[in-house]
Amino acid sequence: MAEFISALAAGNNAKLMVIVCASIAGSTTLALVAAAHQTGGHVVCILSKLDELHASKKALGSYANRVEFVIGDAC
Secondary structure (H helix, E strand, O other): HHHHHHHHHHHEEEEEEEEEEOOOOOHHHHHHHHHHHHHHHEEEEEOHHHHHHHHHHHHHHHHHHHHEEEEEEOO
């Protein structure tokens, strides 16, 4: 599924990709990072809690610096 999302975003030349994570950022976020790299776009990840931010950065490793994280209610 993550590969499909990446191909869809890159194929549409997406410049801004926003993902709302239920817990920590994972493979779908990485897929969007890959698409953003191809299109010159930007990825924003919305998380609900501060502890999810630290866990997400750890999970994404070196790719975390390519994602803008926002803490708050996605609504």
